[in-house]
Amino acid sequence: MKKQDTFDTGRTTILCSGLILVLILLDQVAKHEALLHLKDHSSISLIPSVLELAYVENRGMAFGMLEGRQFLFGGMCVIFCIALIWVFVRIPKNRYYLPLLLTGAVLFGGAAGNFIDRLFRGYVVDFIYFSLIDFPVFNIADIYVVCGGIVLVLLVVFKYKDEDFEFLSSKIKDK
Numbered sequence: 348m349k350k351q352d353t354f355d356t357g358r359t360t361i362l363c364s365g366l367i368l369v370l371i372l373l374d375q376v377a378k379h380e381a382l383l384h385l386k387d388h389s390s391i392s393l394i395p396s397v398l399e400l401a402y403v404e405n406r407g408m409a410f411g412m413l414e415g416r417q418f419l420f421g422g423m424c425v426i427f428c429i430a431l432i433w434v435f436v437r438i439p440k441n442r443y444y445l446p447l448l449l450t451g452a453v454l455f456g457g458a459a460g461n462f463i464d465r466l467f468r469g470y471v472v473d474f475i476y477f478s479l480i481d482f483p484v485f486n487i488a489d490i491y492v493v494c495g496g497i498v499l500v501l502l503v504v505f506k507y508k509d510e511d512f513e514f515l516s517s518k519i520k521d522k
Contacts, residue, residue: 352442359440363452370456374487375463381474381486390476398477403484404470424462431455437514446506450498457491464488 385391385402392399431451438444464471473484 354440354442354445356440359448360435363435363448366449366452367456367459370453370488370491371460371463374456374460374491377487378460378464378472378474381472385474397479398475400474401476401484403473403476404468405473405484406470421462421465424458424465427458428455428462431458434515439514443511446498446502450495450502453491453495454499457488457495460488460491461486 381400381402385400388402390399390401431454435448435451438448440448461471471486471488473486473489475486475490476482476484
């Protein structure tokens with residue numbers, strides 16, 4: 348059967364929690380370095396006319412939208428993380444769902460990384476700038492959220508079927 352190979356819930360929790368902590372740590376260390384080396388300095392060109400490191404304080408959400416609504420973003424992040432925890436508790440702990448569990452951990456790590464900034468600084472530290480296409484400045488947590496979101500969509504479209512998400516339903520089926 349495709350949904351065998353059950354994992355111990357404790358080990359799965361440790362794996363996902365460890366991944367989340369590592370992702371948050373990488374994000375926060377990178378932001379700390381950006382604060383130390385980029386704030387109040389001109390941008391640093393990594394690949395001329397393509398990629399730069401440039402310090403930006405983002406007081407909005409993605410691409411600076413809805414600037415100054417930190418309470419709203421904080422609330423949205425808390426709700427998002429609670430929803431991810433709820434899914435984690437309900438999802439079957441087996442090899443079949445491992446990609447979904449890991450993707451959720453990456454999404455959680457990204458959301459938490461930016462939430463930490465909003466909570467302690469009042470803004471998110473952004474510092475990666477693709478000057479070639481004049482893309483908005485972003486950070487490592489943003490990469491986690493975008494890549495996690497893309498992988499989640501691909502998993503839902505190509506790997507999992509509707510019946511694979513029955514664990515989310517509060518209804519109990521007759522057997």
